Amino acid sequence: MKESITRYQFLSLVILFEFGSSIIVGLGFEAKQNAWIVILLSMIGGVLLYWLFTRFVTAYPDTPFPQVLQKLAGPYLGYILIWMYIAYFLYIAARVLRDFTMLTAQTILHETPLLAVSLLFMFVVCFACYLGIEVIARTSELFLPFALLMGGLFLMFVFIMDLPKVHHLQPFFNQDIGEILSFVFPTGITFPFGELIVFAIIFPHLEHPLKSFRYGVMGILISGTILLIISVTILMVLGPAIAMRSVVPLLDTISLVNLQGFIQRMDPIVIIIMVITGFFKITIFFYAAIAMLQYLFRLPRTQSKGLIGFMGILVVILSILISPNFVEHIKEGLDIVPLYVHVPFQMIIPSILFVLLLIKNRKNTA
């Protein structure tokens, strides 16, 4: 039986996916006061990229993404591309897992070994992937209201305390346009918007793929807007200098809340957001890799316990070996990964595929 996802489930998957890590570590704080311009521009770029990713499904509806790759790039090159994408998704899953285990360790579990945290987290992710995309989508639908509620509570508390100060946003446009654009590309567009390439695997599961695409755009716009509001709020509370240096700006912001000495230490709000969104981000990446492997090995979902378990352990090991410490991990994430990993997989390969698609269409019509 085909697993199918409704439009609302798709929307909530996109929103939670976009929130994953970006809402926690903050978006565009390198651009200081101009973070909001960076987010806006990145969002527009994200919508364009998303349009590009959907082209493959409009051309071949109901065809799994790996098959599309083989159709467009030929069986051999396509095969290589499939493995490259599997490696990419697993690598990003490992990176995000590392992000979240580090953040968890720093914020709430100070003395728990990293390995234990990542193993537990990965176990849940594997369980989700074993149950399939339908279950993941339903769960996302269930958690979206909670995530939004927590975000709403965050904003409410911060504004009740009158923490945001407008002067932190001034002066406007103190950087030239080239400098701002350098934050938009490659970092802003690729993370988190370009990562939507992973949804190319999920598109065929949509109930009405062709009609549901606008819900994806809606998801990008909603999540982008909320990210924008939260980032600007954080900037106004902490000021650009602290916001840029902080590891978890969201947590630093909420820890300033103290209402009448009673409502204070609202950290659970941030931790709930962190775990929920992080879970969905890792799960979607991991699921994409697993789905492609299942396609390659012709394994039905119910028989892939071993595969999922093995890949889960691989991701855990990878997440720990990826870098010796958090500083290096972040540095890689900001400087190396966007340009040398994200850009090829999110822009260059899909663009080439798109050109191939156009050529193929022209041949067919001619």
Next chain:
Amino acid sequence: MKKLFRLFTKKENSEQAEERPTLIDQDLPQNLTFIKNSLGESTDLVIRKFKIGEKRTVKMALVYTDGLVNESTVHESLLETLMSDVRQTQLSKQALDKGMYYTVRDHVLTIGELDELETLDDVLLHVLSGDTILFLEGETKALCVSTRGWQDRGVEEPSTQAVVRGPKDGFTETLRTNTALLRRKIKDPNLWITTQAIGTKTKTDVAVVYMNGIANDKIVKEVHKRLNQINIDSLLDSGYVEELIQDETYTPFPTVYNSERPDSIAAGLLEGRVAIIVDGSPFVLLVPALFMQFFQSPEDYYQRSDFATLVRIIRFIAFFLALLTPSAYIALTTYHQEMIPTSLLINLSSQREGVPFPALVEALIMEVTFEILREAGVRLPKAVGSAISIVGALVLGQAAVEAGLVSSAMIIVVSLTAISSFVSPSFDFAISIRMLRFLFMVLAATFGLFGILLGLIVLALHLASLRSFGVPYLSPLAPYITSDQKDTILRFPRWGLFTRQRLINQKNIDREDMHKPTATSRPPKGDSS
């Protein structure tokens, strides 16, 4: 495991089918001896031999089980008619010519339900079900007269799912009474009841009840299919059926709803669900059962809608309290002291100062104690119950704190959990929360808040993967169905509940004709005062 069991029983069944059924013999004493021997000369078997006819030539015998038949029916409708009334009436020549058997069948017996049997196996089954069998010398057929009537519990107020306002009748152990209770509520020809006997030894009657035209045909078919697959020797309660037909065995959550209340089951039938009544059990099953159903009580529909909504929200909060209070306490005191407001933290730690155990052990001691108390309370005779509550409340509560075994905050946590776990209108559902609570406590003790959150995610994933007779367990929350939200957490006013739930029922959705104003439809504006 279930499949293996079925395979095993099916083989046994096919062996049985090869046996030839014993036919009724023309020789009356031989038949009677066979019955006597088959039942091992059981003392409750009654065989009454007599002769009728003008010259007392026709030998007859009545066979029934004492205690299972209505004695007065047997005496008045059978013995009296056959032995005395017959002689006083003049039967036409035509009727007599056909033979005594047909005369008795068509003209003599003054009883409603009559059947003809040809094999002695059938005879045994009917005798043991409370019917009376009439044998005639020289006939290969026997007449089966329905004289069922035995001592049973009357219709009483149900002991579970009590309501403040609403009907107070409850199902009984007798299938016929139960179907009658449903018929009394729904006088519609579309209320269809089909019955089958399940259990090779117990031959328990199991009735499938549904509203034709409202219930989803696929679900009805699925219920029949699963019931037909059951091959078991005994069926003593509807719990057996529930376990054999549920979608998923390895889940703490019930995917079949049960109720002792006819109004609750009738409401379910009208929503398009299918009820399964098992003879001998006052608990009627209802499928498909959804997660949200366990937060709803029949009383919600008898109270004002605003109040019902509020109560449902309270049940929801109680669900999370029952599930998470002890684990949250453990997580906060063990890992996240910084999240507790300082003054409260000082209080808590001064209380915990003298307690020698870590929070998990402390919580486990009290939770296990409570579970033991509860289990003891269920089994105890009422007279001893008050003694237990004194021991529980005073000795284990106050004294445990004074002895320094647990902190008083822990007592509050445990009591809050205990009370919350009984808020759910469904007892089965409360059991699942109580089991999961311990898992969450362990998660909290090892990973703190992070562990609890991951546990909740796993719980949500598990719930999202469950189905009850093909309907997603979490619907209408996930998959989200806007039109069904009116009766999920919220309970809209009566005029707002105009459609049935979408996934349970797909054909006949409208509950009331929106174009034809009825007494229940939306009142005109301005009339709301």
